[in-house]
Amino acid sequence: MSGLSPDKMVGVGLRSPHIHHFLSERPDIGWLEIHSExxxxxxxxxxxxxxxxxxxxxxxxxxxxMSLGSADTLDKQHLSQLKQLVDDIDPIAVSDHLSWSSVNGQYFNDLLPLPYTEEALAHFCHKVDRVQEVLGRQLLVENPSSYLSFNHSTIPEWEFLRAVQQRTGCGLLLDLNNIYVSSFNHRFDCQTYLDAIDPQTVKEIHLAGFTVKQFEQGEIWVDTHSRPVSEPVWQLYRQWVRGHFSALAGVPTLIEWDLDIPDLDVLLGEADKAQQIIAEEAKDGITTT
Incomplete structure (x- = not known):
């Protein structure tokens, strides 16, 4: 549980163009997300x-x-710095991704997809267990957006993610935009993915915008975090809130915007939309019970 009040469930990213606003003006928003590093x-x-x-x-x-999916061992310095930050700030949640980004200590500026195999599952779970042991608290793992898949994968992503949660006791950071983007790129049904997620394990939700890219080989959707939340993703969010309102209590929602960052009022407006959906579904739930 985050300890957030029902009318303060939605947050925005704390990004450098807006830090002075939060230091001096303290705009009305439920919570803030940082990139730990x-x-x-x-x-x-x-x-x-x-x-x-x-x-x-x-x-x-x-x-x-953290590059949890990499064959590299965990970076002890990185994990130590994260623990120091967590102990200092006492955040409502700590999260990372179902992805990898390093080979032999060399890091890429991307969150890359895993092969979904039993071997990768065991390796990823071992890493998550170790992080939770060092931090002394639950880690949230976010479902990725992806643009390629491995032919030798044997486990659907949603089953792989569910298995990680069940084996490690981690929480899930459910990114609805990532599901929507990947559903187009890999031609699966969003509902199939969402039906596999235990709502009780979801401890944070992300909403973001994406960009459509056209290439000679065809169209691809990219999770750029550079646009407003799309209407289909708002629909997925409303559906999730409506279907799992009792499990949603205390679960924070983030408006994620990292590139082409707009004025803070734009972000706060997006946050208001999400908060309004929560309020409307809460009202409907009271009316129908």
């Missing part, structure tokens, strides 16, 4: 600003650098 240095100005902001807003730490 941006605040690893304990005595940096960024870390001090984060401490100041955390006095007024709940914070969620979202990582992009």
């Amino acid at each position: 941006n605040f690893f240095t304990p005595h940096s100005p960024a870390r001090q600003q984060l401490r100041d902001i955390a006095n007024h807003y709940p914070i969620s730490c979202h990582g992009i650098g």
